[in-house]
Amino acid sequence: MQFDVNRSEPKTRLWQRAVAVTASLGLAATALLPTTVGATPAAQGALNVAFLPKAVNNPYFDTAANGAKKAASELGGQFKQVGPSEATGAAQVQFIQDLTTQKVSAIGVSAADPNAIAPALRAARGAGIKIVGYDSSPAEGAYDVFVNQADTQGIGEALVQMACDEAPDCAGDIAILSATSTATNQNAWIAVMQQTLQQAQYSGLNLVDTVYGNDDDQTSQQQAQGLLQAHPNLAVIVSPTSVGIASAAKVLEDTGNAGTVQLTGLGTPNSLKAYVKDGTIKEFALWNVSNLGYLTYYVAAKLVAGEITGAPGQTFSVPNLGDYTIGDKSTIVLGPPQVFKADNIDQFDF
Amino acid sequence: MSGRLFTREYAHWLARWEVLLIVIIAALLWLGTRLSPVFLSAQNFSNLTVGEMEIAIIAVAMTLIIIAGEIDLSVESMAGLASAVLGFLWAAGVPLSIGIPLVLGMGILGGLLNGILVMRAGLPSLVVTLGTLALFRGLASVVLGPRAISNFPAEFTAFGFGNVPGTAVPWPVVVFALLAAIVGLALHRTWFGRQVFAVGKNQATARYSGVPVVRLKTGLFMLSGLLAALAGVILTSRLSSARSDAGTGMTLAVVTAVLLGGVNIFGGSGTISGVVLAVFTLAVLQNALRLADVSTELQSISVGLLLIVSVVVPNLARQLAHILQRARAERNPTRGAPERVPPYTPA
Numbered sequence: 137m138q139f140d141v142n143r144s145e146p147k148t149r150l151w152q153r154a155v156a157v158t159a160s161l162g163l164a165a166t167a168l169l170p171t172t173v174g175a176t177p178a179a180q181g182a183l184n185v186a187f188l189p190k191a192v193n194n195p196y197f198d199t200a201a202n203g204a205k206k207a208a209s210e211l212g213g214q215f216k217q218v219g220p221s222e223a224t225g226a227a228q229v230q231f232i233q234d235l236t237t238q239k240v241s242a243i244g245v246s247a248a249d250p251n252a253i254a255p256a257l258r259a260a261r262g263a264g265i266k267i268v269g270y271d272s273s274p275a276e277g278a279y280d281v282f283v284n285q286a287d288t289q290g291i292g293e294a295l296v297q298m299a300c301d302e303a304p305d306c307a308g309d310i311a312i313l314s315a316t317s318t319a320t321n322q323n324a325w326i327a328v329m330q331q332t333l334q335q336a337q338y339s340g341l342n343l344v345d346t347v348y349g350n351d352d353d354q355t356s357q358q359q360a361q362g363l364l365q366a367h368p369n370l371a372v373i374v375s376p377t378s379v380g381i382a383s384a385a386k387v388l389e390d391t392g393n394a395g396t397v398q399l400t401g402l403g404t405p406n407s408l409k410a411y412v413k414d415g416t417i418k419e420f421a422l423w424n425v426s427n428l429g430y431l432t433y434y435v436a437a438k439l440v441a442g443e444i445t446g447a448p449g450q451t452f453s454v455p456n457l458g459d460y461t462i463g464d465k466s467t468i469v470l471g472p473p474q475v476f477k478a479d480n481i482d483q484f485d486f
Numbered sequence: 487m488s489g490r491l492f493t494r495e496y497a498h499w500l501a502r503w504e505v506l507l508i509v510i511i512a513a514l515l516w517l518g519t520r521l522s523p524v525f526l527s528a529q530n531f532s533n534l535t536v537g538e539m540e541i542a543i544i545a546v547a548m549t550l551i552i553i554a555g556e557i558d559l560s561v562e563s564m565a566g567l568a569s570a571v572l573g574f575l576w577a578a579g580v581p582l583s584i585g586i587p588l589v590l591g592m593g594i595l596g597g598l599l600n601g602i603l604v605m606r607a608g609l610p611s612l613v614v615t616l617g618t619l620a621l622f623r624g625l626a627s628v629v630l631g632p633r634a635i636s637n638f639p640a641e642f643t644a645f646g647f648g649n650v651p652g653t654a655v656p657w658p659v660v661v662f663a664l665l666a667a668i669v670g671l672a673l674h675r676t677w678f679g680r681q682v683f684a685v686g687k688n689q690a691t692a693r694y695s696g697v698p699v700v701r702l703k704t705g706l707f708m709l710s711g712l713l714a715a716l717a718g719v720i721l722t723s724r725l726s727s728a729r730s731d732a733g734t735g736m737t738l739a740v741v742t743a744v745l746l747g748g749v750n751i752f753g754g755s756g757t758i759s760g761v762v763l764a765v766f767t768l769a770v771l772q773n774a775l776r777l778a779d780v781s782t783e784l785q786s787i788s789v790g791l792l793l794i795v796s797v798v799v800p801n802l803a804r805q806l807a808h809i810l811q812r813a814r815a816e817r818n819p820t821r822g823a824p825e826r827v828p829p830y831t832p833a
Contacts, residue, residue: 193768218779219782224735225725225727226721226732229537252726254636256644256647348632388541398642
């Protein structure tokens, strides 16, 4: 009896832990159960392309995914989009490894960090998976073909020209609100902008600052606010990223600077329609994002079928888009950028 | 009597937190196998563990710090700073055989800074390490700026991305296993470990009992800085890319693993084996969800719920047990309130 009394403490702990075991198991089961339905493995040899954007829940990448879905239905292939919630190379590596384990036939990838994902992509290629870069190029040698949305020079020049259009008399302080400081495409455009600004006709424009909003709404808004505070004479903010330009537009409206500080850059028509209609943004540009996803899927399909290998000089044609020639560094270019203004924005729905 | 003793001991062992985690892992393995035909392969397990190793290595030190009643939030920034400085040194022509020891030494110094601010200036570790979280990240950006250094030699990147020859065991897993074994032995089998637990249970009592509290805790912060820097080096190697924003968001993952491992957030109890199992649980859970094409949102919801349940359920159970115990004590005063009964002494 005395012994029992002494030993009663473990008894209660056992009790607690038994509850914990049951509850946790129940939780694990519920968390996993609804997914059983979706887990139908692809048939062997079928065209099965996965898109891995820098991050999910980004309207830009969702639009590209819609284009890819259209291509998938035309070609009778499978499509899925997976990705991390935060745009980091480390997070993308895990997805690449899992897609390799799943043996998809091709991966369309927008590199959050071109070098960080290169070893994982090379391992995927070693396993026979075709890699098509889109939007932001992985490191050379880590992809079969890179689908460039627009050539870097054209975009950089268009951004400077729009800043010149918007700044009164093409003169004044301009600042850049970019995405992450290591994004390949952003940095390439910014480099072209800096070169273009050296030209005589842009001598009135003065690039005073480049800040990074990490393609995150909150950070981008803080950075835009910081620009307004740090540079009271700012004439134009150029934001070559869809998250950045929408965040900057919101900040300009909230702080009553809409109209005094101009805003331009790259963004999707649907996310900026309201700001174009009320005059916060007069013009901005973008390539056709839906077509980017569409073309990327077609390139993946042609690589899987063996119609192309990615060698420079190879040519192929894609329905609705036309003929393409694979260029230097196994790159193809989608087409020239499209400028959106109040009079044409309603024609676009993406 | 002896028969009952055996059952009770056995039941007590069965009810350990680690056993709960093993049961969860077994359940996850079973579910993973059902969800995806490719889940149960050596390469998949190699992939799913290697992705967690930086978190796991930092978690080893975090376990000691939390058991001792403190916290170190600055670890992810120290990992980022280590990555940035390593990249900077390499780009400047310093060989890795010198760069890596330098970076690890810097980790120890960073930990020493945390330790001094907490122990000598008497500030709460939550505040101090929140400060150094921003400080180390800021320094990393100053050192490397927006650049990414990636032209590391193949031997270095093979360490982070490759396996031990002839096996599917990634090198970082070997490092982690060694660390976990050494620290686990030190924590659970030596006077040092007993001091850590003593400080975490009651710092004043520990001090009066002769535990060198200041030296002990400062040492733990230095260990934490060292392992965070080591994680930064391994991350740089695995991604073959040194960046100032490396490791962003890792602190929360580390703390999640430690708490899921059954370490008491208020200090005083916990085991390394629990944390090792928790790291594996989280890795398997996330990998199974990814292979089953579960959306990223649902993945983080699952991890969040698992953590909440693991912390809340034992607490609720403890409260329920108390109520039951009290009710029993009222019914039969001789059986209840064991803490007031003098310890059993054999006749």
